[in-house]
Amino acid sequence: MSLLQIKNLHVTVAGHEILKGIDLTINPGEVHSIMGPNGSGKSTLAQVLSRRETYKVTEGEVLFNGKDLLAMKPEEAACEGVFLAFQYPVEIPGISNAYFLRSALNAVRKYRGEDEVDAMDFLPMYREKLKFLDMDEKLMNRSLNEGFSGGEKKRNEILQMAMLQPKLAILDETDSGLDIDALRIVANGVNSMRSPERGMLVVTHYQRLLNYIVPDYVHVLVDGRIARSGGPELALELEDKGYGWVEAGRQTAPASL
Amino acid sequence: MGTPVATAIQNVETYLGSFTEFQKRAPGAKLTWLRTLREAAFARFCETGFPTTHDEDWRFTNVSAIARTPFFLPSGRKQLSEGDLQLWSMEGTAARLVFVDGQFAPELSDTGSLPAGVSVSGLAEQIAKNPQDVESHLGRYLDTGRDPFSALNTAFLNDGAYFHVRRGTVVEGPIHLLFVSTASDVATMTHPRNLLIVENEAQATVVEEYVSLGGGTVLSNSVTELVAGENATVSHYMIEREHKQAFNISTLRIQQDRSANVASHSLLIGGGLVRNNVHPVLAGEGGECLINGLFIGEGRQHLDNYMHVEHASPHCSSRQFYNGILDEQAHGVFHGRIVVHKDAQKTDAKQTNRNLLLSDDAQIDTKPQLEIYADDVKCTHGATIGQIEENALFYLQSRGIDEASARKLLLLAFASECVERMKEGPARKYAKTLIHEQVLSVSAHVHSAGGLANQGAKRTWEEVG
Numbered sequence: 222m223s224l225l226q227i228k229n230l231h232v233t234v235a236g237h238e239i240l241k242g243i244d245l246t247i248n249p250g251e252v253h254s255i256m257g258p259n260g261s262g263k264s265t266l267a268q269v270l271s272r273r274e275t276y277k278v279t280e281g282e283v284l285f286n287g288k289d290l291l292a293m294k295p296e297e298a299a300c301e302g303v304f305l306a307f308q309y310p311v312e313i314p315g316i317s318n319a320y321f322l323r324s325a326l327n328a329v330r331k332y333r334g335e336d337e338v339d340a341m342d343f344l345p346m347y348r349e350k351l352k353f354l355d356m357d358e359k360l361m362n363r364s365l366n367e368g369f370s371g372g373e374k375k376r377n378e379i380l381q382m383a384m385l386q387p388k389l390a391i392l393d394e395t396d397s398g399l400d401i402d403a404l405r406i407v408a409n410g411v412n413s414m415r416s417p418e419r420g421m422l423v424v425t426h427y428q429r430l431l432n433y434i435v436p437d438y439v440h441v442l443v444d445g446r447i448a449r450s451g452g453p454e455l456a457l458e459l460e461d462k463g464y465g466w467v468e469a470g471r472q473t474a475p476a477s478l
Numbered sequence: 479m480g481t482p483v484a485t486a487i488q489n490v491e492t493y494l495g496s497f498t499e500f501q502k503r504a505p506g507a508k509l510t511w512l513r514t515l516r517e518a519a520f521a522r523f524c525e526t527g528f529p530t531t532h533d534e535d536w537r538f539t540n541v542s543a544i545a546r547t548p549f550f551l552p553s554g555r556k557q558l559s560e561g562d563l564q565l566w567s568m569e570g571t572a573a574r575l576v577f578v579d580g581q582f583a584p585e586l587s588d589t590g591s592l593p594a595g596v597s598v599s600g601l602a603e604q605i606a607k608n609p610q611d612v613e614s615h616l617g618r619y620l621d622t623g624r625d626p627f628s629a630l631n632t633a634f635l636n637d638g639a640y641f642h643v644r645r646g647t648v649v650e651g652p653i654h655l656l657f658v659s660t661a662s663d664v665a666t667m668t669h670p671r672n673l674l675i676v677e678n679e680a681q682a683t684v685v686e687e688y689v690s691l692g693g694g695t696v697l698s699n700s701v702t703e704l705v706a707g708e709n710a711t712v713s714h715y716m717i718e719r720e721h722k723q724a725f726n727i728s729t730l731r732i733q734q735d736r737s738a739n740v741a742s743h744s745l746l747i748g749g750g751l752v753r754n755n756v757h758p759v760l761a762g763e764g765g766e767c768l769i770n771g772l773f774i775g776e777g778r779q780h781l782d783n784y785m786h787v788e789h790a791s792p793h794c795s796s797r798q799f800y801n802g803i804l805d806e807q808a809h810g811v812f813h814g815r816i817v818v819h820k821d822a823q824k825t826d827a828k829q830t831n832r833n834l835l836l837s838d839d840a841q842i843d844t845k846p847q848l849e850i851y852a853d854d855v856k857c858t859h860g861a862t863i864g865q866i867e868e869n870a871l872f873y874l875q876s877r878g879i880d881e882a883s884a885r886k887l888l889l890l891a892f893a894s895e896c897v898e899r900m901k902e903g904p905a906r907k908y909a910k911t912l913i914h915e916q917v918l919s920v921s922a923h924v925h926s927a928g929g930l931a932n933q934g935a936k937r938t939w940e941e942v943g
Contacts, residue, residue, distance in 0.1 A: 271876050275868070295875035296884075304876075311873040315891025315898075324887070325877035332878065364891075381877065 222287055224249045224420040225270075225389055230281035232262075232269050239265045241445035242281070247389070250417040254431055255424045256456060257442035258464040263424045264308060266442070267393040270422070271305035272298045285389070299325075300332035302388030306378035306395050313365040318377070319347060321365050322384055329385055350380050353413075355406050372403035379410040390414065391422045396430035408433030428460040441467045490524055492548045497633060500551060504636060505602035509609055512635075515617045519632035526626045535624070538811040538843040539753055539782040544725050549667035549697050551634070552579040556660050558586060558691070563656065566689055570904030572651035573598055578658050580668030580698075581637050595647035595680075601671055602637040611642070616673055619703050619733045625755065627727045631669040631701040638671040638700070643680040645707070652683040652715075652905040657700070659720060661692025670700040674714075678707035678735070685905050687717040690724055690748075697725040704730065706738035708762065713741045715905055716756075717912065719748035722777055729755040736762030736791075743900055744771040745909055746781045747916045753782040760787075760794035760822075771800040772896035774916050775808030775840070776923070782811035785829075789822040789855075796826075801896050802833040803889060804840035805920050814859060815847040822852050829859040834866065834892055836920070886921040893917050 225247040232240040239262045247253050257263050269276045270283070272295040283290040285301060293301065313321070327337040338346075351358055354376045366374050375395055382390055392411065396404055411434050415421070423434055431439070431453065439455040440447045441464070448467045449455065459467070497520050506512040528545040529536040555578050563576065563586065575598065576586035582600025589598045605612050622629040639655045657670055676682050688698055698720065706712045718726050726749040732740055744754050758767045773781040787796045802810040812831040833842045846859040866888050874884035893913050900906035 273872055273876075294881065295872060296878050296880045299876055299878035307873065307876075311867075311869050313870050313873070313888070313891060315894045316887055321874070321877075321887075324883070325874075325879055328878040328880065328883070385877065 223247065223284070224286060225422075226284040228282045230266075230269070230283060231279045232265055233277050233279055234265065234275065238279070239276075239445055240269070243445075243447060245440065245447065247420040247422060249388075249420055251438065252415065252421040252423060252434065252436045253438045253440065254436035254456065255422065255440050255442050256426070256428070256459060258468075259426070261442045262445045263426075263442055264393055267305055267391050267422070267424050270298075270391055271295060271303055296328065299385075300329050304382050304385055304387035304390050306375075306382055306390070306392045308393040308395075308397065310366050310374040310378055312367045312369070314367050316365045317362050318365050319343075319361040322347065322381060325381070326384055346384065350383050353383070354380050354410050356380065371398040372400065375399060375403065375407055376410070379407055383410060383414060388418065389420045389422065391424065393424045394426060395423075396425055396427060404430065404433060428456045431456045443468050490527060493523070493630075496551055500634060500636075506605040506609060509605070511613055512605070512609070516633050516635060519622045519629045522622050523626055523629040523633055526629070529626055535784065535813070538813070538845075539751075539780065541751070541753075543751060544697060547665050547695060547697075549665045552581070552662070552666050552668065555579060555581045555583065558583065558658065558660070560586065562691060563658070566656055566687060568652065568654050568685065568904060568908045570651050571654045572649050574654040574656060575600070575639050576656045576658065577637065577639070577670060579660055579666065580657070580670050591651070593647060593649060595644040596641065596649055598639070598641040598653065600637050601640040601673060604640040612640070612673065615675060615703065615705055617703075619705070619731045619759070620701060620729070621731075621757075625729065627699050627753075628701055628729050631671060631699050631729070634667075634669040635671045636669060638673070640673050641682075641684075642675045643677060643682050645677040646679045647677075648680065649682040652685050652903070655684065655686045657686070657688045657698065659688070659690050659696045659698055659724065661694040662696075663694070665695035665697070667697040667699065670698065672700070672702040674702060674704045676704075676706050676710045676712050679709045680707065681711040683713040683715075683901075683903065683905050685715040685717065685908070687715075688720050688726055688728070688748075690721040693721055693723065695723070696720070697727070699727045701729045702731065704732045704740070706732065706734045706740050708736045708738065710735070710738045711740075712738070713901055713905065714743070715909060716742070716744045716754060717909070718746045718752055718754065719912070721748065721750075722779060723750045724748070725750065726752045728753070729757065732756075732758035732767070734758060734760050734762060734765040734767060737764040738762065739766045741768040741770065741899075741901070743896070743909065744773075744783065745896075745912065746771070746773040746775075746783070747912070749779065749781070751780045753784060755784045755786065757786040758788065758796070759790055760796065761790050763791045763793050765791065765794040767794070767796040768899065769796065769798040770896055770899045772802075772893055772913065773800070773810055774803045774893070774913075774920060775810055776805045776920055777808065778806070779808045780811075781808070783813065784811075785814045787814075787816045787827065789816070789818040789825040789827060792821065792823045792825070794822065794825060796828070798829040798831075799896070799899060800831045801892060802831070802842055803836065803893065803917070803920060804833065804842060805836040805923055807837075807839045809840070810842045812842070812844040812861070813847065814845070816849070816857060816859075818850040818852050818855050818857065820851040823854045825852060825855040825857070827855070827857045831861040832892075833861070833863045834889070835863065836866070836923070882921070886918065889917045889921050890914065
């Protein structure tokens with residue numbers, strides 16, 4: 222069975238149609254990349270899949286492991302195994318990283334019928350992931366993302382992903398704003414989680430990330446539709462010719478790049 | 479609208495009746511200075527009557543319900559047992575003083591574990607035994623001219639807590655002052671009056687807590703004069719958790735000497751109509767004052783926080799941080815007045831008020847008021863009004879935390895900002911538990927998703943002046 226099946230997905234935000242009929246299937250073990258210019262609907266797709274309620278689905282269907290994903294609340298989708306690494310992780314003063322992460326982990330474990338982890342078991346796991354992502358241990362007692370640098374925030378997203386072990390990892394522009402060292406660390410974190418059971422959807426504006434996380438498939442999203450699909454070589458071609466090339470091929474309105 | 483005015487005047491007459499009667503049996507009735515103090519205050523109250531919303535200081539709080547009600551002094555003190563007080567027991571206290579309907583109850587109080595150098599008693603007892611100690615401080619700091627409730631308290635000045643911490647004495651645990659109002663058939667008023675003196679280099683923590691045992695119409699109109707000597711360190715907690723129909727007016731007047739460090743923590747969670755005045759005067763150089771508060775309202779509660787921070791000397795700093803959480807039809811007020819006197823150069827005053835409105839009907843009025851007469855000062859103020867951020871909620875939910883728990887977490891985080899500013903110790907622990915319980919109770923209210931659709935109504939302003 223496919224891990225994720227998107228059929229003819231239409232989505233509007235505040236009355237504007239952003240996604241105009243998306244079809245996409247991800248099987249376990251596959252890494253798909255969605256590329257596209259600003260405003261093409263990449264982030265909308267990522268957020269709809271993690272069930273943000275401000276996005277209205279007007280048509281279509283999404284199955285996750287055969288279940289109706291669109292009927293789920295964000296927390297249910299998360300517990301079923303969908304994880305979104307945010308483009309702009311939210312800062313929440315007053316909740317520590319450690320407390321937040323343990324609450325999340327236990328919510329997910331409870332849903333899956335597993336025992337909750339206590340602080341004693343949690344801390345070693347947490348420390349190990351911090352180390353792996355080259356993060357300062359002191360961050361664990363600081364407020365969630367508060368005062369974190371851009372790179373720290375993105376690493377914190379990957380750390381959460383590593384702790385929660387999702388079935389489908391969606392990375393929304395995880396590379397934006399990272400220097401090459403941070404990018405390597407993040408990519409290394411993501412690659413370590415590639416497995417035959419797990420699917421990934423890597424949303425990015427730039428081809429650069431795909432040098433480090435090499436996808437099996439690349440899809441180019443233009444004006445709410447997938448304009449072209451191919452292998453990793455498509456990303457290189459895009460890098461070479463620019464999004465205007467795909468847009469012109471679709472004979473849509475002139476690109477505003 | 480003519481009737482309430484007439485009623486209010488009639489009521490000044492009922493107060494006159496009560497006052498005449500009270501003057502005969504009041505503690506220290508034969509002491510001229512005390513008699514004069516009471517009479518002058520009563521005259522002042524008769525002159526002004528209760529404030530109206532035309533008074534700038536009372537613009538957002540209508541006390542006509544208090545003015546209309548004929549309140550009487552309690553007829554006698556009810557006997558309570560230790561078991562009645564179980565709900566309000568704090569671990570690790572140095573002393574506990576219990577007051578039942580405004581009167582000291584020695585049989586329920588415990589002052590056994592205080593260090594030498596500390597005298598603690600009921601104020602009435604102190605007036606009887608050592609009037610000269612009381613005279614040098616009582617009524618010397620409070621401004622009865624500006625606030626009719628302070629005048630009324632002074633007129634009916636009867637009992638309350640008295641403590642005196644001698645020079646250099648450190649009181650480790652908190653001194654818990656518990657004011658219990660009991661149910662009665664008639665509308666009852668009490669005017670607790672506390673005099674707390676902490677001498678030079680001494681250190682103390684005091685928790686003033688107002689609670690109810692049973693319902694009934696009650697007005698608790700308290701005044702605390704807190705004197706902090708040079709280099710003294712004092713933490714004061716005001717906890718209002720009476721029943722949801724109670725009237726509670728309280729004034730904390732802090733007098734700070736040179737380099738004194740005072741923290742005032744106000745926690746308003748109970749009461750129907752509540753007004754909490756905090757008035758520190760930084761009278762000596764280098765004083766520091768933290769004015770920290772949290773108010774959590776639900777139902778039809780009205781919670782008014784009135785700050786009046788007076789910088790009267792150079793090189794002092796004051797910090798005001800107030801967080802409000804308002805649900806259902808609750809109404810909150812934050813009025814932050816900062817006055818910097820002409821000679822108070824190098825003043826550093828900061829004020830922040832943050833509010834969360836959890837329902838469309840909840841309301842907050844927040845008003846900064848800066849009066850600066852010195853020219854070399856740093857004063858900033860800011861206020862925010864918002865709802866639980868949809869962004870933050872979604873972030874938590876997207877990690878598997880259900881919506882109700884996510885809301886609870888966010889509310890607790892917001893409230894815990896206030897706890898973080900309290901010094902570690904039994905008082906903080908007590909306050910934290912209380913805040914936690916109250917937040918859980920508020921977050922258990924059912925909220926429709928509609929609350930989030932109203933993001934457009936969000937209003938945020940930040941000013942630096």
